Amino acid sequence: MSVTLPYPWLEAPLRELLAHQRGHAVLLAGPQGVGQFELALALAQAWLCEGAEGDAARPCGTCASCALVASHTHPDLMVLLPEALQEELGWAPLEAEPKASQAKPSREIKVEALRRVVEFAQQTNSRGVAKVVLIHPAERMNAVAANTLLKTLEEPPGMARFILSTEAIDALLPTIRSRCRHLRLSPPPEAVALAWLAQQGMPRPEVLLAAAGGQPVSALQLQQQGLDAQAWLQLPERLAKGDAEALAGWPVPRAVEALQKVCHDALCVVTGARPRYFAPECFRHARPSLAGLLAWSRELSRVARHEEHPWNAGLMLESLVSDAQRALHSDAI
Numbered sequence: 001m002s003v004t005l006p007y008p009w010l011e012a013p014l015r016e017l018l019a020h021q022r023g024h025a026v027l028l029a030g031p032q033g034v035g036q037f038e039l040a041l042a043l044a045q046a047w048l049c050e051g052a053e054g055d056a057a058r059p060c061g062t063c064a065s066c067a068l069v070a071s072h073t074h075p076d077l078m079v080l081l082p083e084a085l086q087e088e089l090g091w092a093p094l095e096a097e098p099k100a101s102q103a104k105p106s107r108e109i110k111v112e113a114l115r116r117v118v119e120f121a122q123q124t125n126s127r128g129v130a131k132v133v134l135i136h137p138a139e140r141m142n143a144v145a146a147n148t149l150l151k152t153l154e155e156p157p158g159m160a161r162f163i164l165s166t167e168a169i170d171a172l173l174p175t176i177r178s179r180c181r182h183l184r185l186s187p188p189p190e191a192v193a194l195a196w197l198a199q200q201g202m203p204r205p206e207v208l209l210a211a212a213g214g215q216p217v218s219a220l221q222l223q224q225q226g227l228d229a230q231a232w233l234q235l236p237e238r239l240a241k242g243d244a245e246a247l248a249g250w251p252v253p254r255a256v257e258a259l260q261k262v263c264h265d266a267l268c269v270v271t272g273a274r275p276r277y278f279a280p281e282c283f284r285h286a287r288p289s290l291a292g293l294l295a296w297s298r299e300l301s302r303v304a305r306h307e308e309h310p311w312n313a314g315l316m317l318e319s320l321v322s323d324a325q326r327a328l329h330s331d332a333i
Contacts, residue, residue, distance in 0.1 A: 002052075003061040005042055007035045007217065008196060009188035016183070017043055018058065023181045025153055025162040027138070029169040030185030033215025036165040037089060037136045039185070044077055044132045045069045047161055065127060075126040078117060080135045082107050089136075109141045114148040121152050121160040130159040138164040139171040146173045153179045187214045204229040211261070211277055225254070236262050236282045242325035247317045255317055256304050259324060263300060266328060267293050286328040296327035 005011055017026065017039075026043065028036045042059065046052060048069060051060035059066050068074035072091060079091050083105035086092040117133050125131045135141070141149070153162060153176065164180060166172060187193065190209070193216040197205035200220055207229035212218035222232075238246040239262060247255045265275035269283045270290050303320070 002058040003042060003045060003066065005035075006038050007188075009192055010035050010039045010042070013039055013183060013185060014042055014046075014058065018046055021181065024156045024160065025164070025180040027169070027172075027177060027180035027182050028163065028165045028185060029182060030167065031187065031213070031215060032167045033212060033218030033221075034185045034187055035217055036167070036185060040134050040136060040163045040165045041069075041079075043163055044079075044134050047130050047132050048074060048076060048127070050127070050129060065129065076129065076131045078120050078131075078133045080109060080113055080117060080133065082109055082137075082140050085136075107140060109135065109138075109145055111142070111145040111148055114141065114145045117149065118152045122157050125159055130161055132161050132163065134163045134165070136165040137168070138166040138176070139168040141172075143173070146176055150175055150179070188216065190214070193219075207232055210279075213261075213277065233279060233282055236266070236278060236328065237285050239321060239324040240286045240328035242321060244318055244321050247321055250317065252313055252316050253304075255320060256300060259320060260297075260300050260304070262324065263293060263297050263327065267297070283328075288328050292327045292329060296323060299323060 005014065026040075028040055030036055045059040045066055046057070048065045049057070049059040049063060050065040051063035052058065059069075065074065069077060072079075081089060081091055084107045086105075117135075121131060121133060123131070150173075152160070156162070162180070164172075164176070169177065169182075188196075193209055193214070194205050197209060197216055197219060202208065202220065202223055205219065208219040208222050208227065209216060211227075211232050212222060235246060235258065239259075247258070250258070261277040265278045266283060266286060266288050267273075267290070268275045269280065269286075270288055270293060274280070275283070
């Protein structure tokens with residue numbers, strides 16, 4: 001018996017990692033929604049497994065060590081995530097420490113956390129197999145935090161091993177990248193992704209798969225957030241009409257991301273290219289100009305840089321819809 005990965009397209013990368021990994025540090029790189037974190041966790045579990053036979057064996061899923069990893073209580077595993085991702089990925093502390101302020105959870109991995117990593121790596125392992133540190137997403141380490149890790153990553157003490165997972169490998173320090181063995185992950189073939197989404201009970205999976213840029217995990221998350229195929233396909237037309245309800249209730253960051261996809265595909269239509277996120281007919285009522293779309297794209301990029309600002313969400317969404325209507329310049333129907 002062995003652990004079953006949550007996404008079937010991760011099976012081959014895990015086999016490759018276990019068969020050929022010889023160093024102490026791995027860097028998993030790929031686009032959002034492929035499953036880097038899940039692969040990283042499976043690799044950590046394999047490294048700590050007490051029932052697997054041989055270095056290239058999958059985690060057994062039944063030994064005491066595998067049970068501790070599954071319950072997030074293994075004493076030789078440290079999973080380092082930004083506060084903003086801990087609950088989403090199921091690794092939030094059971095009893096969160098009270099905060100002195102009402103500040104939003106941090107999206108960064110701070111230097112204090114990396115100092116704890118260094119201390120953890122230097123300690124003797126508790127179960128005699130290894131000590132493993134998993135950092136995700138590694139690009140969230142600021143420069144000071146990343147530099148704190150460098151010496152330990154270059155000369156790891158004892159049996160310490162590191163797994164770094166990233167969606168933006170170029171954002172990592174070259175000195176971090178050079179100390180790791182790289183594995184680049186790609187989205188699964190469309191047929192595999194569609195079959196998996198259909199197994200999850202998603203109707204018309206091809207629509208939300210396109211909406212997510214071919215990333216099946218992100219497509220499933222869109223559905224779990226309440227988006228359906230019809231609502232997505234209607235979005236460009238509703239925005240072109242200035243329908244203020246088109247984005248009602250959306251978190252501002254998700255609304256901005258959706259608008260950037262609408263803008264991207266409208267630019268494709270104007271320039272004669274095939275849209276990526278929507279069907280071409282979704283823009284049949286739009287009358288955009290190239291100059292207007294380029295200006296809208298710049299404005300959306302500006303807003304995206306400040307998406308964590310404590311906006312008045314309702315007013316912000318109304319403003320975003322108004323900007324979209326001007327850029328798409330549709331005649332009322």
